[in-house]
Amino acid sequence: MNRQKTLANASSLEKYKKPTKREKFLAEMERVVPWKELIESFYPKAGKGRPPVGLERMLRIHFLQSCFHSVRIAAEEALYDMESLRRFVGIDLGNEPVPDETTICKFRHLLETHDLGERIFQEVNAHFEEKGLKLSEGTIMNATIINAPSSTKNQDKKRDPDMHSTKKGNQYYFGMKIHVGVDRESRTVHSLVTTPANVHGSKMVDDILHGEENAVFGDSAYMGKTDEIAKKAPQALDLTQTRGTKNRKLTEEEKERNRLLSKTRSRGEHIFLIAKRIFGFSKVRYKGLAKNTNFAFVFFALSNL
Known part of the structure; x- marks a missing residue:
């Protein structure tokens, strides 16, 4: 995922910035979640139409919807409003917009149609076992x-x-x-x-x-x-x-x-x-x-x- 920053990410210019609990949680999720293992073959591939948003990015948005109340209510608006959420998802407003509400909703329906929620649950627990955390x-x-x-x-x-x-x-x-x-x-x-x-x-x-x-x-x-x-x-x-x-x-x-x-x-x-x-x-x-x-x-x- 492209992480190049522009002046739209202004947090690096803030001299007295203090990490919030939300930012600490997102940083921990960034470190622990096995993103590559969660990539699924059900996600649409690029074709003649509009290219799909990257799967990892959509997973990150979906995870934010699961965790934070403000993102559940209006994910698109929350991403435009909160720089810490955009940084976690990997969105730089200097280069690209936030995925619209319809795209975010369709991704949730994709997970529901193929019962991928249970697959994500199993993959995360399997990741724990690989790291030595056994039942x-x-x-x-x-x-x-x-x-x-x-x-x-x-x-x-x-x-x-x-x-x-x-x-x-x-x-x-x-x-x-x-x-x-x-x-x-x-x-x-x-x-x-x-x-x-x-x-x-x-x-x-x-x-x-x-x-x-x-x-x-x-x-x-x-x-x-x-x-x-x-x-x-x-x-x-x-x-x-x-x-x-x-x-x-x-x-x-x-x-x-x-x-x-x-x-x-x-x-x-x-x-x-x-x-x-x-x-x-x-x-x-x-x-x-x-x-x-x-x-x-x-x-x-x-x-x-």
Whole structure:
């Protein structure tokens, strides 16, 4: 990618410039993301029409859309407005314009059509393994609800048919659910699956274990799934927490066991803290489960970084 600078990049003339958190994050992404491995054969080649924007550049823009709220709302406008984003993407306004909104949207549709979000997720995790970050023998099972608009004040006069309602505590939620398997040591997400919000997390045990575990952790929602865990990971100990019932309260020994297990299980909550509080992924981005699943794969690939 051409990185030659013109006077349009004025940051080099600023004497008292201080790197922002956004710039530090982008610099880290620049260093870690395996750009070459993410190049795909699905991207259109240059022909008789208008030449396509470079694939690496479009990937960078797509990653920015996944990370920063301002870029999600209007990627084209944000790139014109923020020099740090342009520098990461490799755009010099002295030589070329920012890709227009239609081009950016078409690239997202390309990823969705060919399920490339999951491929990006797998490639990033494979990159980690090549660098020596291997999966440990422990997995933390976890799930979270991502809210969706429940209003029927739209063109179709109905809610998204791919989303459903569920009750958690005394509160009802409408949306989707993301189920993840988190590595106990590195706290990276090694497996991911999405469902409507009314699908219980305990039904996805087989999808979020990699099979080589010697220990599986989870909150009390996964209690009673010892047989399913043993079927997928025969060597694994079932270290899910225990819950009491109205007719049977937890003993002091069980409460102490739960407290000890929480020290490990709580590591699985950290990735949802990043997703929801830091990057704002507490609501669905698009209509339909497939589009949001593609986004979730890309997003958690980046959150692993």
